[in-house]
Amino acid sequence: MNTAGGAGAQISPNLAGRLAADFAQCYQVFKTSNPTYANQCLVSAEHIFDLANTTPSSLLTVAPNSFYPETEWRDDLELGATEIYFALQPGNLPGGLPHTDPMFYLTAAANWANAYIHGPNDAADTLNLYDVSGLAHYELYRAIGLAGASGLAVTQADLLSDLNKQLSKAVTQAGTDPFGFGFPWATYDTTSHGAGLAVMASEYTFLSGTNTYTDFGTRWLANILGTNAWGTSLIVGDGSTFPDCMQHQVANLAGSLNGSPPVLLGAAVEGPNSFAAKGTLTGMRTCPQNGADVFAQFNNTKAVYKDFVPSFFTVEPAIDLTASSPLAFAWQIAGAPSGTP
Known part of the structure; x- marks a missing residue:
């Protein structure tokens, strides 16, 4: 994950985004039953997100990269930022967090969603192990509604439109298959x-x-x-x-x-x-x-x-x-x- 090695080295953004989302959800699940563990998860989520390399020349998946040649990463950071927003939004947060304002992450999530929608791989795939925009857009749509936020890089309508764009392509493909796949x-x-x-x-x-x-x-x-x-x-x-x-x-x-x-x-x-x-x-x-x-x-x-x-x-x-x-x-x-x- 951290090919440079050592504390503070940057992390491939596809992995950073997904891991940040994982740890943020860990906090949400365990904050009542095991708060010590949950707090560690949230601190880890924020640190990992901050270490994302947002100007990658290639993405780390496995060695060699050609075995699992992932190309998209903006959706991963969108998902990671959104899940950290959900973790921070209720308040009563642990100490040691790099950022405590949930809007910091909601803004970041919207920026990365906008970058995905206007990027080279928009709607080139649907929800699967390589592209999580189909989940990230859904979560961000709900986060924007919860925050009542405006003035972000994307609106709920933008996110819904992009989901529709992906699904519309799937319907076109289904029309070519006898079983409608x-x-x-x-x-x-x-x-x-x-x-x-x-x-x-x-x-x-x-x-x-x-x-x-x-x-x-x-x-x-x-x-x-x-x-x-x-x-x-x-x-x-x-x-x-x-x-x-x-x-x-x-x-x-x-x-x-x-x-x-x-x-x-x-x-x-x-x-x-x-x-x-x-x-x-x-x-x-x-x-x-x-x-x-x-x-x-x-x-x-x-x-x-x-x-x-x-x-x-x-x-x-x-x-x-x-x-x-x-x-x-x-x-x-x-x-x-x-x-x-």
């Missing part, structure tokens, strides 16, 4: 994008008071739960047909290989892609055990899906891939949020 199947991270689109549709319904994307959101969630050409859920344990042969060490070595317990419940896999990887590792348990590719008959010349343990292109699970799905399900179960953000 809002993201191309022959691309990485199809499952993560499907859940993210469902989240964004719910957010837009809540903020706009319209049902413009409500049905689309339901459809996009259904797409990753089995309403697709392969007839399989892409989340382990959801539905009767889901990945058995994940490219995951623990699931492969200690789990079942036929869908019966124990399985890695709730894990979201990559999903259909343009290619299914091959190969093997020492000690890897063969899966499927009979070698049959039951989904091959549903592949086309562009998109393929293979439930095959070496195929990290299609059945590798990951925390970042899974992150959008609990939020999508929360919207379905609980509906609109209530109370003060």
Whole structure:
């Protein structure tokens, strides 16, 4: 994260923004039950945000960068600043904070939202592990309403318009797919994008008071739960047909290989892609055990899906891939949020 090393060195802004958001939410969750821990979280959130390198030449993800070549970071700082605003807004703050005025962070969040909206990657993606603007805009919209603020770099209307811009592109894409999916199947991270689109549709319904994307959101969630050409859920344990042969060490070595317990419940896999990887590792348990590719008959010349343990292109699970799905399900179960953000 801190490639220069040493105290005070700058942090890649994509990581700084997300970590600041994480620590700010930590404060909000634990400030009553564990105030000492919560206070440490909030101080850390502010320090990390202050260390963000806002003129990056490249973003740190992994080494080499080309393995996960992230390019957008303004949305991350928008999210981080917004969550710190929510943490500071109620008052009764711990000592040692670099900034105690919540408007400092609301102003910063609006500035970064404006930079994203007018930047090179606006609406080039939707909510997933690489782009969190679909969540950041929603949170900032609510923060502006809570503050009753005006004169910021963006308005609530600007944020809603940008969410609409992203969702409108997904609807156009859905029109090209027989199952109405809002993201191309022959691309990485199809499952993560499907859940993210469902989240964004719910957010837009809540903020706009319209049902413009409500049905689309339901459809996009259904797409990753089995309403697709392969007839399989892409989340382990959801539905009767889901990945058995994940490219995951623990699931492969200690789990079942036929869908019966124990399985890695709730894990979201990559999903259909343009290619299914091959190969093997020492000690890897063969899966499927009979070698049959039951989904091959549903592949086309562009998109393929293979439930095959070496195929990290299609059945590798990951925390970042899974992150959008609990939020999508929360919207379905609980509906609109209530109370003060």
